Every structure is written in C-alpha cells, then in structure tokens.
Amino acid sequence: MSKVNRGRGLLIVLFLAPSLLIFAIYRIIPILWNLILSFQRWKLIGIPKFVGFSNYQSLIQDPVFWESFKNTLYYFFGGTPIAIGVALVLSLLVNKPLKGRNIYRALIFLPYPITPVAIAIIWKWLYDEKVGLINFILKSLGITREGIGFLSSFTWALPAVIFTTVWQSLGYYVILLLAGLQTIPEELYEAAEIDGASGMRKLQWITLPLLKPSLFLCFIVGIINSFTTFDVIYVMTNGGPGNATEILVTYIYKKAFTFNEIGPAAAMTVILFLFLLLITMVSNKISGGEAGGVHYYE
Amino acid sequence: MNRKLLFRLIDHTILITVSVLITIPLYWVLKTSLTGENLFNYPPSLIPKDPHIYYFVDVYYWIPFLRFFFNSVFVSLIVVIANLFFNSMAAFALRYSFPGKKLLILFYLSMMMIPFQTTIIPAFLITKYMGLLNSYLGLSFPLASTIINIFVFKAAFDSIPGSLFDAAVMDGMKEHAILFKIYLPLAKPAIATNIILTFVWSWNNFIWPLIIISNKEMQTLPLGLSTFLSYFENTSGQMYAFVIMVIAPIILVFFMNQRRFISGIISGAIKG
Numbered sequence: 001m002s003k004v005n006r007g008r009g010l011l012i013v014l015f016l017a018p019s020l021l022i023f024a025i026y027r028i029i030p031i032l033w034n035l036i037l038s039f040q041r042w043k044l045i046g047i048p049k050f051v052g053f054s055n056y057q058s059l060i061q062d063p064v065f066w067e068s069f070k071n072t073l074y075y076f077f078g079g080t081p082i083a084i085g086v087a088l089v090l091s092l093l094v095n096k097p098l099k100g101r102n103i104y105r106a107l108i109f110l111p112y113p114i115t116p117v118a119i120a121i122i123w124k125w126l127y128d129e130k131v132g133l134i135n136f137i138l139k140s141l142g143i144t145r146e147g148i149g150f151l152s153s154f155t156w157a158l159p160a161v162i163f164t165t166v167w168q169s170l171g172y173y174v175i176l177l178l179a180g181l182q183t184i185p186e187e188l189y190e191a192a193e194i195d196g197a198s199g200m201r202k203l204q205w206i207t208l209p210l211l212k213p214s215l216f217l218c219f220i221v222g223i224i225n226s227f228t229t230f231d232v233i234y235v236m237t238n239g240g241p242g243n244a245t246e247i248l249v250t251y252i253y254k255k256a257f258t259f260n261e262i263g264p265a266a267a268m269t270v271i272l273f274l275f276l277l278l279i280t281m282v283s284n285k286i287s288g289g290e291a292g293g294v295h296y297y298e
Numbered sequence: 299m300n301r302k303l304l305f306r307l308i309d310h311t312i313l314i315t316v317s318v319l320i321t322i323p324l325y326w327v328l329k330t331s332l333t334g335e336n337l338f339n340y341p342p343s344l345i346p347k348d349p350h351i352y353y354f355v356d357v358y359y360w361i362p363f364l365r366f367f368f369n370s371v372f373v374s375l376i377v378v379i380a381n382l383f384f385n386s387m388a389a390f391a392l393r394y395s396f397p398g399k400k401l402l403i404l405f406y407l408s409m410m411m412i413p414f415q416t417t418i419i420p421a422f423l424i425t426k427y428m429g430l431l432n433s434y435l436g437l438s439f440p441l442a443s444t445i446i447n448i449f450v451f452k453a454a455f456d457s458i459p460g461s462l463f464d465a466a467v468m469d470g471m472k473e474h475a476i477l478f479k480i481y482l483p484l485a486k487p488a489i490a491t492n493i494i495l496t497f498v499w500s501w502n503n504f505i506w507p508l509i510i511i512s513n514k515e516m517q518t519l520p521l522g523l524s525t526f527l528s529y530f531e532n533t534s535g536q537m538y539a540f541v542i543m544v545i546a547p548i549i550l551v552f553f554m555n556q557r558r559f560i561s562g563i564i565s566g567a568i569k570g
Contacts, residue, residue: 008394011474015391016402019384019443025424026440027409030417037419090316093309106556107317110324113548113563115502117520118541121527122323125534133326167320175564228415231504235524249415256419257509266419273416280411 037266055267068246079162080222087173095181109171120235123164157244173218180214331542334535353539366522373437377500380442389451390477410445432513447492454488494562519544
C-alpha cells in the first residue's frame, strides 16, 4: 500500500531529522570525538597533540584509577545482589492478595524517582556523626558508645554510599519483578496444587524459572546504574575520604573538569564505555536478546 | 485457617517494617524542615512540635530560589515539549516502510546502549563551541529526544489500525496532519509516559548542569541544592526545607497518578 512517493519521502526525512540530529550531536559525535581525545594531550587551551597510547599507559600506572575501578565493581557486587534478593521477597509479598498492597507498592517505590542530589543530602545527614539519626539509634540501642562518622571512615564510607543506592533502587526492582510475576499464568499454580506441591516447591519449580528474564533485566539495570552513578557520590563524599568512594565516573569528572586533564579522562571514558558494551553484549547473548527490552507494568 | 491468619500477619509485619524503613528518612526531613528540633534536641520527638514555615521563608530570601525554580521548570518544559514532538514524529515516520528502516531501528537500539556519562567531555566541548554554555538551550538539548520514548510512541502507533490512516488519506487529510489529528489523540498513555519520564529525568538532572553552568543565575534546583550544601554546611533547618521544595513536585506528580507514574518510570529502565 505505502508507495514511497516524493512527498512521503520528504515527510519521513523531515520527521526523523530532529531526533536524529540530537542523537548525532550528543551521542555519535561524542563517542567518536572522545576516542580521538583519548589519544591526545590537551588541557583545554592550545592545540591538542597526538601522543599515541600514553594516556592509557599513564592510567595503568595511576593507582587512583585502579582504586576507582575496584570501587565501581564493589559498588555493583556489594549492592545489586542484596537489593535484588530483598526485592524478590518483597515482590512475592506484594503480589499476594493482601489488603493495602497498593499502598505498600507505592511506598516502596517512592524513593526511586526522587532527585538523587536530595537523597544524597538526606542520607549525608542520617549518617552524621553527631546529629545523625542512625548514630542516635545505634547509641540508644547500646550498640556503640561513640558516634560513627560513617562517611569519613575508610571502612564505612563505601558501604554507606552503597546502602543509600540500595535504599533508593529497591522499589524499582520490586516493580520490575512484580511485572514478571504477573505474566506467570495462574493455571500453572493450580495444576501444581492438584499435584500436591507445597509453597516452596511452587517457588522453586514455577516462580523462579519463569522469573528468570525479569531477574536478568534487574541485573543488567543494576550493572548499568552502578557504572553510571554520579550524583549521590559526588554530593555525599566527592570520592573521599582519600579515594575510598571514588568510582570511575566521579574520577572522570574530576580529571576532566577539575584538573582539565582531558586526555586521561577521555581514555578512562573509553575504558568505561568498552566495559559497558562488553557487559551488555554478553548479557544479550546469554539472555537471547531479552536484556534491555521494554517492560510494562500494566 | 489459623495458620493462614498467622502467615498473613507475618506478611503484613514484614511489609510494614520495610515501608517504615523506606519512608522514615523522607518523613524525618519533612519534620526537620518544619521544626529544626531534632538537630539539637535529643531524644527527638516523633511528631513535629510547634511546626513553622520560617525555614522555607529563609530559603526564599537566602538564595534566588524563585530563579532556580524557574530555571528548572523552564528547562523541563522545553525538554517535555521537544520530546513529545520529536519522538512522536520519529515514531510516525517509522510506520512507513522505506529503505534502511531496519538499519535505522538497529541504530536506535545501539545508541540506547550509550550512557550519557560516557559522552560528557565532548558533549561539553560541543556545547561550548555552539555557544550554549550557561543557557537554557544548552541545558535541554541533550535530553530533547529520547530513544526509549520513540519506541513507546511506536508501540502505541502500531496498535492503531492502518485502515484509519487510509480512511484519513481518502478524505484528503495531509499525512503529517494525521499524526497530530488522529494518532496523537489515540496515544494518550504514550504521551503520559513521555511526559512523566522526561520530566523526571530533566528535573533530577545534575551532572549536565554541573558541567555547563558556571553562572549562578542559570543554576537549576539540584545544582542550587548542592551549592547550598557547600556554602551553608551547618544550617540544617533551611537545608531540609530546600530539599523538600526540590522534591515536592516529583512527589506531587507521583501521587496524582501513581499507576501511570510507576509504569512510565519502569518503561524507562535504562535512560536513553
């Protein structure tokens, strides 16, 4: 039916142009330009000089780079599995025909869309050594005598920041898993009940296997989020104490926009990008192209 | 039967505990913004004593709050409107068949995998060379069209029967008018998803304004909030009043239409 005539061709081009222009300017050109910058020495003034792989070499010798890489991995492995585990339990609970389950769902989801900068400020204060609510509770319960300076401690700073992101993203995983649970046909459970299967059995043989794609999606979202978080860390600790909470994105920002060392920052961005690309490709392979798909709640 | 009741009790206990743990930080901030009390008085009281709005008034006078608020609203408005137009137009173009369409969709999908954080250095340079640092256009440009929302529109348009399109053409309607007069009115849920997602992304955006805004007058609310934190470290009542003022619009939109809000946010799993 749709014969591509000239008027129609023009319409297609004109309708696609605005969004494509934006993607070209803010995605395609930056990725390519960033690659070029990673091979140059440039401090934002003067003319960039090609220096081969020396930016990458300097990164390999930079202990802070390795620490932020390690912290990024820690950030993911320390937070995401716990968050998904807790979310799984909660999603099973709010999927039951309980009274008020819509209220529970809403409350658990509530922190997710809230401005991360605001979340960071709230938690910075909850963790405060002198006036923070958490230290108050710990002291009243007799767990500690002195307040703990969570965000200024080398031991506690990273777990504390991770806990904040878990708190914020929990509801997101709950709703994502809930959407998965609701696609499981009721008849499967009925059949299992006729066969006399217990609740545990049903969870093990029906729910979990059929929930795999949703769990997988949570996992992917978790990886991408932990590799691209910036706001919460920047506001809560700015990478400190020392470099205890420095992650790749905050270090890239510092290198580029505080020290104007564009070359190493660009090289680090290339590494981050390749790492993310690898993860998405591997996960797409494992899941058979399911990851990153659009899921609807309704 | 008694066993069932016990189980239900356990379920509710867990859910209530979690709900309280999740909401208490937000409640605490609201309370402090109204009283300031639990910063100095221990043990803190659970219910606000003598609430007042002076901290909110302070915020209004201490910083150009109205200016920041206007900046945030204006940028979000540009972003939301641009997305509605650009995304629906792209999705409408995708309902035709044309050479290279498959490749284009593949191109969109692969661009979705590029997180904004991996583009910040050149994006900053490009914005600088376009002369858009410290400007509303510079703030809103990178978010002016989002791929996930193109697909949200595409899914909605795909469910509209083609016969409707043909009938409109037969009646002599211009094809571009069909988008605005027939398709968009039939795609209200997709419009809602677009508005919610892009509003939240734009309102919460921090790293981009942090990079391209150096003029205090042009700060958006999250940027103003983080600057406030570094200037007024020990003024907590005002600080939390400011926090409440920044997050209130999001929470308001959330409670206005919870279902649509949650499903909208979920569909934007990965920002893109």
